[in-house]
Amino acid sequence: MARTLYVTEPLLPNLTELQELLEQIWQTKILTNGGPLHQKLERELQKRVGVPTVKLFNNGTIALIVALKVVDLPLGSEVITTPLTFAATAHAISWNGLMPIFVDVSPGTLTIDPASVERAITERTSAILAVHVYGTVCDVEALKCIADRHNLRLIYDAAHAFGVTVNGESIAAFGDVSVFSFHATKLFNTLEGGLIATPRNDDGEAIENLRNFGIKNEEEVVCVGINGKLNEVQAAVGLLNLPRVDGERERRALLRAKYDEMMGLLPGIALQKKQPGVVNSEQYYRIVVDAEVFGRSRNDLYDALKDRGIFARKYFHPICTDFVPYKGWPIYTTRSSPYVDIVKTQVLCLPFHSGVTDEDVAEIRDVFWTGRSV
Numbered sequence: 001m002a003r004t005l006y007v008t009e010p011l012l013p014n015l016t017e018l019q020e021l022l023e024q025i026w027q028t029k030i031l032t033n034g035g036p037l038h039q040k041l042e043r044e045l046q047k048r049v050g051v052p053t054v055k056l057f058n059n060g061t062i063a064l065i066v067a068l069k070v071v072d073l074p075l076g077s078e079v080i081t082t083p084l085t086f087a088a089t090a091h092a093i094s095w096n097g098l099m100p101i102f103v104d105v106s107p108g109t110l111t112i113d114p115a116s117v118e119r120a121i122t123e124r125t126s127a128i129l130a131v132h133v134y135g136t137v138c139d140v141e142a143l144k145c146i147a148d149r150h151n152l153r154l155i156y157d158a159a160h161a162f163g164v165t166v167n168g169e170s171i172a173a174f175g176d177v178s179v180f181s182f183h184a185t186k187l188f189n190t191l192e193g194g195l196i197a198t199p200r201n202d203d204g205e206a207i208e209n210l211r212n213f214g215i216k217n218e219e220e221v222v223c224v225g226i227n228g229k230l231n232e233v234q235a236a237v238g239l240l241n242l243p244r245v246d247g248e249r250e251r252r253a254l255l256r257a258k259y260d261e262m263m264g265l266l267p268g269i270a271l272q273k274k275q276p277g278v279v280n281s282e283q284y285y286r287i288v289v290d291a292e293v294f295g296r297s298r299n300d301l302y303d304a305l306k307d308r309g310i311f312a313r314k315y316f317h318p319i320c321t322d323f324v325p326y327k328g329w330p331i332y333t334t335r336s337s338p339y340v341d342i343v344k345t346q347v348l349c350l351p352f353h354s355g356v357t358d359e360d361v362a363e364i365r366d367v368f369w370t371g372r373s374v
């Protein structure tokens with residue numbers, strides 16, 4: 001193997017174009033605080049995300065923390081979430097002085113299991129924080145029914161779901177509020193960045209205040225805000241990356257088809273299923289390895305790929321209940337034991353970006369097909 005292959009590779013703007021925007025910034029000397037490039041990117045994103053309120057943040061984690069503030073939950077109340085996610089999901093709940101309650105995921109989608117959510121609801125429950133993990137859309141209808149029935153707020157961590165639509169509708173149209181991440185590992189990146197999107201017209205001012213230390217104007221500080229501002233250099237990168245996202249997504253879709261063709265015949269390897277009516281974010285290519293059927297474990301495959309310089313990731317292992325702050329916390333489930341405890345040992349995300357060549361795919365095929373005749 002001549003080179004190292006990572007699970008993702010960032011979309012990078014053309015340097016000459018970036019230089020032009022940097023010169024603009026140097027001229028105006030406006031570096032942050034909602035400057036002209038920030039405003040332009042927010043307008044562009046609003047068109048793209050397609051909901052009335054769209055506010056940029058300096059990263060997805062701060063955006064999640066603020067999103068939980070926006071829905072105004074009683075201090076100490078319980079927020080039901082999935083343990084199969086990045087640490088930021090659970091931590092955003094804790095940073096708000098709320099209690100994360102972990103429930104099982106559905107086999108197949110690996111998103112939060114609605115029946116397990118119902119099982120975990122108590123009089124202390126105030127919200128559900130669901131994650132469109134790997135870009136797979138949660139059971140949005142079932143979650144809405146549960147939230148409506150129990151008068152709970154419904155927040156979506158859509159960090160992996162930029163550009164997803166369901167029957168032509170933006171993923172951000174579901175729930176009370178959705179949060180995207182524009183971290184370097186994401187399909188669309190602003191180096192670091194994030195976005196809060198809500199289907200309502202009247203959330204904008206509250207989110208802006210929370211993003212800017214609670215400062216409403218020179219004379220008034222109206223709430224306990226934070227510094228969530230994206231700077232002008234990040235906005236410049238975003239403006240240049242945004243028009244290139246669709247091309248990258250199309251190239252990844254082709255790569256997905258190649259992987260699917262190569263993996264589809266392998267017993268014990270479950271692929272991410274196409275969801276009817278859903279336009280995929282093409283954020284991750286994840287598989288689930290059943291070691292008993294396949295004959296080799298996820299860890300085995302991970303190591304074999306690594307030996308060839310191919311760095312797959314065991315996202316999202318360890319799960320939240322394996323982290324020190326939540327260690328041993330219960331995972332509510334309708335099954336005899338949580339499915340997530342099994343699947344966390346089976347998930348693997350393969351390199352998934354337009355830098356993956358046919359030779360790379362052949363090399364990965366080699367690892368998976370070694371010793372097989374079918």
Ligand SMILES: Cc1ncc(COP(=O)(O)O)c(C=O)c1O
Pocket residue numbers: 059060061062064085086088089131157159160181182183192193194
């Ligand atoms: C599911 C999920 N939520 C939240 C985040 C946090 O986003 P950020 O890295 O932009 O803070 C991430 C991370 O990248 C993530 O994968």
